[in-house]
Every structure is written in structure tokens, then in C-alpha cells.
Amino acid sequence: MAFFLEALFGGLMAGMLYSLVALGFVLIFKASGVFNFAQGAMVLFAALAMARFAEWVPDWLGLESKFLGNLVAFILAAVLMYALAWLIERLVLRHLVNQEGVTLLMATLGITYFLDGLGQTIFGSDIYKIDVGMPKDPVFFLDSVFPGGVLINLEDVYAACIAALLVVVLSLFFQKTGTGRALRAVADDHQAAQSIGIPLNRIWVIVWFVAGITALVAGIIWGSKMGVQFSLTTVALRALPVIILGGLTSVPGAIIGGLIIGVGEKLSEVYLGPYVGGGIEIWFAYVLALVFLLFRPQGLFGEKIIDRV
Amino acid sequence: MFYRENGQFKTSYRSDQQIFAIAQDRWAILALIAFAIVGVPLLVDEYMFRAILIPFLILSLAALGVNILVGYCGQISLGSGAFMAVGAYMAYNSYVRMEGMPLIVALLAGGFFATVVGIFFGIPSLRVKGLYLAVATLAAQFFCDWAFLRVGWFTNNNASGSVSVSNLNVLGWTIDSPLDKYLFCLAFLVVFGLLAKNLVRSAIGREWMAIRDMDVAAAVIGIRPVYAKLSAFAVSSFIIGVAGGLWGFVHLGSWEPAAFSIDRSFQLLFMVIIGGMGSIMGSFFGAAFIVILPIFLNQFLPWMGGLVGVTISTALVSHTEFMIFGALIVWFLIVEPHGLAKLWSIAKQKLRLWPFPH
Numbered sequence: 001m002a003f004f005l006e007a008l009f010g011g012l013m014a015g016m017l018y019s020l021v022a023l024g025f026v027l028i029f030k031a032s033g034v035f036n037f038a039q040g041a042m043v044l045f046a047a048l049a050m051a052r053f054a055e056w057v058p059d060w061l062g063l064e065s066k067f068l069g070n071l072v073a074f075i076l077a078a079v080l081m082y083a084l085a086w087l088i089e090r091l092v093l094r095h096l097v098n099q100e101g102v103t104l105l106m107a108t109l110g111i112t113y114f115l116d117g118l119g120q121t122i123f124g125s126d127i128y129k130i131d132v133g134m135p136k137d138p139v140f141f142l143d144s145v146f147p148g149g150v151l152i153n154l155e156d157v158y159a160a161c162i163a164a165l166l167v168v169v170l171s172l173f174f175q176k177t178g179t180g181r182a183l184r185a186v187a188d189d190h191q192a193a194q195s196i197g198i199p200l201n202r203i204w205v206i207v208w209f210v211a212g213i214t215a216l217v218a219g220i221i222w223g224s225k226m227g228v229q230f231s232l233t234t235v236a237l238r239a240l241p242v243i244i245l246g247g248l249t250s251v252p253g254a255i256i257g258g259l260i261i262g263v264g265e266k267l268s269e270v271y272l273g274p275y276v277g278g279g280i281e282i283w284f285a286y287v288l289a290l291v292f293l294l295f296r297p298q299g300l301f302g303e304k305i306i307d308r309v
Numbered sequence: 310m311f312y313r314e315n316g317q318f319k320t321s322y323r324s325d326q327q328i329f330a331i332a333q334d335r336w337a338i339l340a341l342i343a344f345a346i347v348g349v350p351l352l353v354d355e356y357m358f359r360a361i362l363i364p365f366l367i368l369s370l371a372a373l374g375v376n377i378l379v380g381y382c383g384q385i386s387l388g389s390g391a392f393m394a395v396g397a398y399m400a401y402n403s404y405v406r407m408e409g410m411p412l413i414v415a416l417l418a419g420g421f422f423a424t425v426v427g428i429f430f431g432i433p434s435l436r437v438k439g440l441y442l443a444v445a446t447l448a449a450q451f452f453c454d455w456a457f458l459r460v461g462w463f464t465n466n467n468a469s470g471s472v473s474v475s476n477l478n479v480l481g482w483t484i485d486s487p488l489d490k491y492l493f494c495l496a497f498l499v500v501f502g503l504l505a506k507n508l509v510r511s512a513i514g515r516e517w518m519a520i521r522d523m524d525v526a527a528a529v530i531g532i533r534p535v536y537a538k539l540s541a542f543a544v545s546s547f548i549i550g551v552a553g554g555l556w557g558f559v560h561l562g563s564w565e566p567a568a569f570s571i572d573r574s575f576q577l578l579f580m581v582i583i584g585g586m587g588s589i590m591g592s593f594f595g596a597a598f599i600v601i602l603p604i605f606l607n608q609f610l611p612w613m614g615g616l617v618g619v620t621i622s623t624a625l626v627s628h629t630e631f632m633i634f635g636a637l638i639v640w641f642l643i644v645e646p647h648g649l650a651k652l653w654s655i656a657k658q659k660l661r662l663w664p665f666p667h
Contacts, residue, residue, distance in 0.1 A: 035440045095643040101440055102385050103646050106582045109575055110638030117631030125624060237447070237571070244444045276459070283455050286448035290433055293445060297437045307525040 006151055007270045008263060013156035015262020016163040020218040021239035022246065022254040023167065024211040029248050030187040031207040032093065035101065037108040040236020041115035042212055045084070047219030047228045048119045049077040051128035070132050074216070081212030082205075084115075089205045116233065125230065130223040159221045166217055167255055170210070174251070183207060187249070238282065241289035247302025257289075257300060264288045312660045328506055345495055350488050358487035360604060366494040367555045369596035372580040373505050373589065374548030379578065380586035381509055382541035383521030384434050385442060388449030389549050389577045391430075394569035395453060396423040396550025397557030398463050401472050404558075405465065412479050416497075416554040423550020424543045426453075431542030435535055438524070450571050457566040473563025490559045497555060501548055506589050508544065517541050518587070549577075583641055585650025594649035602637065606630045 021039060028036040053073035063069045088111065096107055174180040185193040186203045194200055219228070222235055242261045246253025268284040298305045312333050319325040329335045353362065375389050400419025404410050430449040434442050457463050458470045465472065477484040484493050508514050516537040519527035528534050557564045576599060584595020610629055614621035621629070645651060659666070 035443075092639055092643070096646070099642075099646050102379070102443075102586075103582065103642055105385075105440070105443070106579065107639050107642045109579070110635045110642065113631050113635030113638065115635070117628040117633075117635065121625065121628045121632065125628070237451075240444050240447060244441050248440065279455060279459060283448060283451035286445070286451055290445050290448055293433060293437050293441060297441065299441070309523065309526045309529060 003270075007266050009152055010156070011263035011266030012259055013153070013160050013262070014266060015242075015259040016160040017218065017221060017258075018235075018239045018242045018262055019255045019258025020163045020166065020214060020221070021235055022242040022258055023170070023251065024214040024218070025239065025243045026246075026248065026251055026254045027170075027207055027211045027214070029243075030251075031183055032186075032204050033101070033190075034093070034104045034108060035248075036211065037105060037236070038111040038115060039211065039215060039239070040233040041112040041119075042081070042084070042215040043219045043222070043235055044228075044230065044232040045115045045119040045219075046077055046081055046212065046216035047130065047223040047232055048123040048128065049080050050074060050216065050220055051130045051223060051228045052123045053077055054130065055128070066131070074220075077216055078213060081216055082209050085205050085208035085212050088208055089201060093204055094201060112233075116230075120230075128223075128228040130220055130228060132220060132224055155225065159225070162217065162221060166214065167251075170214075171251065173210075179206060238285065241285040244299055245289040245292050247299030249303050250299070250301035253299055253301035261285045261288065312657070312663075328503070328510075342499060346492065350491070355487050358491050361600060363487065363490055363494055363560050365596055365600045366491070366498050367552050367560055368577070368580065368600060369593045370494075370498050370501055370555065371549050371552035371577055372584065372592040372596045373501060374545045374552060375577045376581045376584070376586065376589070376592045377505060377509070377517070377548065378541050378545035379581050380588065380591070381514060381521060382517040382538060382545075383524075384431070384538060384541060385439065385578075386446045386545075387443050387571070387574050387578065388430060388446035388453075390569045390571060390573035391449040391453035392423045392427055392546040392549040393553030393556060393573060394457055394566060395426045395546075396420055396553030397564065397569065398457055398472070399423070399550075400554035400558065401474060402463065404474060412477055412484075412558070416551055416558065419554035420547045420550035423553065424547040427542045427546025427550075428539055431539050431546075434538045434542065447571070450574055454566055454570065469565055471563060471565035472557075474558050475562070477558060484559070494555055494559060497551065501551070502589065505548070509589065513537070513540060521587070579638065583638070583648055585648025585653075588648070588650035590653060591648050591650030594653065598649065602634060603630060606633055 021043060024039045024042070025036055028034055028039075050073055053076045054070050057063065057072045057076070058066075058069040061072070063072070092107055092111065096104055172180075174184060182193070182198045182203055183206065185196075185198055186200060186207075190200065193203075218235070219232065222232055239258075242257040243254060245261060246255070246257025265281045265285050265288075268288075269281045272284070273280050292300065296302075312331075314331045314333075317332055319330075327335070329338060349362070371389065371393060374392075375386065378384050378386050396416075396419040398419075399422035400415045403418040404412070404415035426449070430446060433445045437445055461467075464470045479493070482489070484490055509517070516527070516532045517540075519530070519532050520534060520537045520541075524534055527537070553569065556568070561568060580595030580599045581592065582595070583598055584593065585591025607626065607630060610626050611621055
């Protein structure tokens with residue numbers, strides 16, 4: 001039982017991180033109808049920026065405190081993500097309005113290649129560390145209930161809390177602020193939003209920036225977990241089943257989908273993996289999502305797809 | 310002046326329904342094939358065969374298959390690399406496990422198994438569509454990557470999943486020099502190209518296009534979506550599977566699952582989009598573009614660096630290559646979202662009026 005709980009918790013924590021990446025996808029898809037394959041590249045790019053700035057900034061400014069260094073690095077990385085969002089809107093999206101979904105998808109793949117190259121050209125291509133003071137020690141709890149207790153990585157708990165906090169902040173932003181309302185209006189109907197005077201282009205910059213920030217947070221968490229390296233981009237591929245499971249257009253869907261995928265992946269790897277040779281996490285998530293899709297083609301929380309002739 | 314159909318009267322159904330209705334087209338295609346068989350071997354060296362021409366032929370065959378599914382039937386698939394892998398590994402298994410298996414039959418068997426897998430992973434297309442389907446087809450990609458790495462049977466229990474074939478021969482013709490390989494692939498490409506061209510203008514091709522344009526409307530006028538979608542998956546994955554077999558057997562010789570990773574799927578999709586969706590010709594253009602571009606950049610960048618007096622390290626070259634490739638893709642999508650085939654047809658239209666446009 002303790003073992004099961006350990007796997008379950010591990011899955012939930014991993015799931016929280018997947019939802020963080022999935023959130024970036026959903027935000028952009030909702031507001032601009034672009035299926036943003038570049039989210040993974042953005043995670044890598046943001047994490048690289050953060051890691052390197054944290055290394056360089058103390059030298060430039062002569063800062064002693066690590067906290068200040070990290071803070072400045074975070075702000076710089078955020079500014080960089082804003083510049084990126086602006087450039088993407090200006091150079092790519094603006095020219096591709098009203099194109100088919102697949103063309104836009106391919107454009108974001110192009111952006112992916114570009115960002116991968118750019119990030120590694122500017123920031124180098126080694127493995128970098130991000131140290132934001134996340135505790136690395138595992139802790140045991142529930143010792144009184146089970147013999148030996150349940151082993152939990154404190155780092156994962158922190159990460160999950162940060163992810164949850166980000167989700168709360170984002171939903172407040174979406175529900176309570178004027179900009180958030182404008183974003184939701186654009187998501188509902190581009191033309192109607194435009195007709196009441198919401199500037200589409202600025203909304204897109206904002207939404208890509210918000211996605212960039214989620215990428216930055218995801219990048220920091222993943223980066224401090226396993227180091228900033230090229231394989232971070234695969235995180236995006238892990239998050240894809242999450243969004244089709246939760247629905248491409250639903251923020252709560254991304255969260256719950258992430259949890260389901262995280263848990264499913266972990267449990268399958270632990271209980272099913274040994275029989276078939278292991279390493280099944282990656283496709284099991286997809287198959288799980290597929291099974292859900294067969295019953296609900298729009299995902300768990302997606303808007304119902306209505307076809308009209 | 311030369312390219313117009315004035316005076317070409319069609320006096321029988323047969324002549325009305327030819328693949329290439331205009332005589333100039335027919336001659337151009339025949340001349341092109343003749344040139345590819347006779348002229349090219351005289352002109353190019355071994356490096357060109359190995360680095361450009363053979364990959365181009367095989368990948369355009371694969372792009373042809375992807376184009377049938379994505380361009381003609383409108384089902385976005387990101388699992389093409391997986392179907393190539395199935396083609397390659399099953400061709401390998403039928404070639405190695407059965408004594409005296411002819412090479413061509415083995416390759417076709419690879420295609421057959423790819424068809425089966427393709428139909429299986431095409432089943433979700435009956436329920437989900439568009440981008441949801443695109444992600445769903447990734448399941449095929451990751452499952453196959455995993456299966457060929459972990460299931461020993463496929464790879465003769467090789468731990469890294471790498472296999473190799475040698476001594477290819479067809480009816481006593483040993484295929485080992487680059488020229489032989491080139492001709493072998495060319496033969497496949499010509500046959501499949503003609504088949505595909507014919508298929509897309511037949512009843513079933515029109516069904517695919519109807520499904521692509523609007524599947525509900527197509528169902529209303531009596532096209533069975535199940536049959537149309539699954540047949541598109543079947544035909545497409547058969548062609549992709551054969552291309553996969555050729556890629557493994559002829560181009561690589563020995564390969565491992567990484568040769569058919571998700572990057573391959575993206576690459577094929579790029580070819581289709583850049584070449585032009587829903588165009589056989591477009592597949593060739595796209596394949597040529599995607600095959601040649603990285604090679605060109607690889608040669609061009611150090612030369613550029615040398616020109617301005619900077620030595621560019623290999624790592625920087627590969628990163629810059631990524632950047633330029635990505636930027637070019639985006640630029641291309643912006644200036645010509647309908648692909649190279651569109652430019653081609655515009656050029657043909659212009660040529661018909663040349664030199665006296667009205």
C-alpha cells in the first residue's frame with residue numbers, strides 16, 4: 001500500500017508539472033487558434049535564459065545575494081519572453097491570420113527549430129543548473145500509518161505548489177481583470193471581439209507572453225529537477241496527451257488531464273512496465289488519452305464540437 | 310507559344326481520360342523519366358547519388374504517401390515516421406526469416422504490414438479529427454519507437470534495435486553501387502507515382518477529397534466516411550511503408566529505430582506542406598527542398614564565415630542551420646501557404662499565354 005501511495009503521489013506531482021506545460025498550449029490555442037508546438041522549445045529557451053542569466057548577472061552587477069541574482073535573472077528572462085512574444089506576433093502570426101490549422105501548426109514547428117537553434121547559439125548547449133533553492137531531500141511521512149512511511153520528494157511538493165499557485169493566479173487574471181476578460185472574449189469569437197474594439201494583435205502578444213511565463217516557470221522547475229538541457233523539449237511531447245485528454249480549450253481540463261496522465265503514466269510504468277520490458281510511460285499516456293477520446297472526442301472538458309454543413 | 314493545347318482534339322474516351330491530357334505534359338514527363346534513367350547517371354558523381362539523389366527519391370515516395378493522407382484526405386498525421394519504421398522492420402523480418410525471399414516481395418510485405426498498422430491507428434480518425442487526430446497519431450509514433458527498441462523479436466534480439474541487411478539483389482541484378490540503388494529507387498518511385506496519380510483522380514480519390522473538404526457534407530451525399538478515411542490510411546501507409554523499407558534496405562543498409570523518429574514524421578509533413586497539399590507534383594518539390602536545404606546550409610555557412618573572416622565551429626553551424634531552417638519554413642509558409650506546387654501551376658498558366666498575355 002505504501003508503495004502504491006508513493007507511486008500515486010509521484011504521479012500526481014509529475015502530473016502537476018505536465019499541466020503547467022499543457023497550460024501554455026491551452027492558453028495560446030484558446031486565444032489564437034494556434035496549436036503551439038513551440039511550447040517545448042519555449043520551455044527550453046526560457047530555462048536556458050534563466051540558467052545563464054543567473055550565472056552572468058551576479059558578475060555583471062556585482063550582486064552577492066543569490067536570491068537577488070535569481071530575481072534579476074527571472075525578470076530578465078521574462079523580458080526576453082515578452083520580446084519573443086512580440087516578435088512572434090509581429091513576424092509570424094500577423095501574416096498567417098485565417099490560414100488553416102495545419103499551416104499554423106507547421107509555422108510553430110518552424111518556430112521550434114528556430115528557437116532551439118537560437119537558444120543554443122546565445123546561451124550555449126551544455127547542461128546547466130538552475131538553483132533557486134528548491135530542497136532536494138526526500139522526506140518520509142505517514143510513518144505512523146505504514147511501516148517505513150511514504151517516501152516523497154520535497155522538491156516535487158514545492159513544484160506542485162508553485163504550479164498550483166500559478167494556476168490560481170492565471171485563473172484570477174482571466175476572470176477578474178479587464179485584460180483577462182478581453183482574452184476570453186477573443187477566445188470565444190475573434191470577429192465579435194474585434195468588432196467591439198479589442199485589439200487582436202495586442203491580445204496575441206499578451207497571450208504568448210503569458211504562455212512564455214508559464215514556459216519559464218515550467219522550465220525553472222524542470223530545469224532544477226533534471227538540469228537544463230536539450231531533452232527539456234521532449235517535455236512538450238509528454239504534455240500533448242494531457243491537452244487532448246483535457247480538451248484543447250479548457251484550462252481546468254489541462255490541470256485535471258495532467259493529473260490523470262501523471263498518475264496513469266506512473267502506475268502503468270510501475271505495475272505494467274515490468275511485464276512488457278519497461279519504458280512504456282511515453283506511449284501509455286497517448287493510449288490513455290486515445291481511449292478517453294473515443295468516448296469524448298472533444299476531450300474531457302473541451303467545447304462540444306458541432307459540425308454544420 | 311509551345312505550351313498550349315490548341316488543336317489537340319480528343320476523339321475518344323480513352324484520349325479524354327489520359328493522366329496527362331496535354332501532349333506537351335506527356336512528352337515532358339517521358340523526357341524527364343528518360344533523363345533520370347539515362348542522363349543523370351552520366352552527369353553526377355557518387356557523392357551526389359548517396360547524399361542527395363537517393364534520399365530525395367525515397368523521401369519523395371514517403372511524402373507522396375503522406376500527401377495522400379494529409380493533402381487528399383485531410384487527416385493530419387504525425388505518425389508517418391512510425392509507418393516507415395514498420396515498413397523497414399517488417400521488410401527486414403520477412404527478408405531475413407524466410408529463406409530465399411525476393412527483395413521486392415519483402416519490401417512489399419513491409420508495406421503490407423505498415424498498411425495493417427496504419428489502418429489500426431487510423432481507427433481514431435472516425436471519432437476525432439483535426440488537431441486532436443494529429444496528436445492521436447503521435448501514439449503510433451511513440452508506440453512503434455518503443456516496440457522496435459524493446460521487443461526483441463522485431464530486431465532479432467539486438468539490444469539497441471539496430472539491424473542490417475546486405476547482398477541485395479533482384480533477379481540476379483546485384484544492387485550495391487550507388488547507381489544501382491538510384492535506379493532501383495527510381496523504378497519504385499515511377500511506379501508508385503503513376504499509381505498514386507491515377508488513384509487520386511479515380512472514384513476513391515474523389516471520395517478522399519470530398520471528405521477533406523467537409524466530411525459531414527460528404528457523408529450526407531453518400532460517401533462512407535469509414536471506408537474513405539480508412540482506405541486513405543491504408544494506401545498512404547502502404548506507400549510510406551515501402552518507402553521505409555527502401556530507406557532502411559537501400560539507403561541506410563543498417564539502421565536503428567532512431568532513423569524513424571518523430572523528427573522524420575515532422576520532416577515528411579514539412580515536405581507535404583511546403584511542396585503543396587493535395588498535389589502529387591508537390592510531394593517531389595517538397596522532398597527536394599527539404600533534402601537539399603540542410604546540405605546546402607551545411608556547405609554554405611562555413612563558406613560564408615570564411616568570406617567575412619570568421620571560422621564557424623561545427624556546433625555553431627548546426628545551430629545556425631536549425632535557425633535558418635526554421636526561419637525559412639516560417640517565411641515560406643507566409644509567402645506561399647499553398648506550397649511550391651501552387652507556384653508551379655501559376656507558372657504553367659503563365660506559360661500557356663506566353664509570349665502574348667492578354
